[in-house]
Amino acid sequence: VKALTPPANEEDDPERAELEGTILETMGRLEQADALFAEAHRLEPSNFPLPVRLSSDDFKTLLDKVLASLPPVIREAVLEVPVLVEAKPTREMAEHAPAINPEVLGLFVGTSVGHKMWASGYGDIVLLFQRNLERAGESRQEVSKELKITLLHEYGHYLGFDEEELEHLGLG
Template identity: 35%
Template sequence: MVPAMSDEEFDEAVGVALESIPERLASKIDNVAVFVEDVYTPEPWEDPETTLLGLYEGIPLTERGEAPWAMPDRITLYKEPILSICSSREEVVEQVRITVVHEVAHYFGIDDETLHRLGWG
């Protein structure tokens, strides 16, 4: 059974997940906007059945130069797919945390293969 969660409750879970990032890492996160959307809409070149829990869009720290004019990076969490794979509110909160860590790791330049190997896939 998919747990019911209001937008405000889901946003709160995202806030808690962001606050759980250790300060030594959180202090290095700059110019990143975090959003919540209901679902991911695949790009025309993607499989129309593509489902994402989260998405990082930007230039990872490991690849950027000194570009003070850069647009903010963007992390988006997708509420409906996260809810659909969880059976309790506790699972939702944990999956939100995992997804936030995964997307923030991309900001720091960690790729999917490494994240999967470390158990954050």
């Protein structure tokens, strides 16, 4: 894959830098992606915050704290539907769910409680996308808040709420 180099007239374009960073991040070229996110931030810090980067262990610790803080009905749902952390949505996910946005923070995969008639033979799951969540906040505290909202949203789907209902609850 050729290196991405901007045309000379686009060198100071923070939107271009962020877009190219997102593309490189999706390709797994994380150091190059972070350099472009830093460039976008340097050019326009108020609109392009630096992503908060967490190790897998740090993210799991944060996730455990957030899970423990959830309302009892959601904690019970977590026992029924496990959480899996992925770096980003994969191309295979997009092929099976064409409406999936590559910047999505989380995804419930399965059948909501109200629509289960019998066991499907496949387990339900909540997917969290760590790299997207890291870019959703400007601090560890903001990432924690986004993580909580995302979990409430995805488990809301499991409990039978649609997008409009979740939006009405402030979990859009």
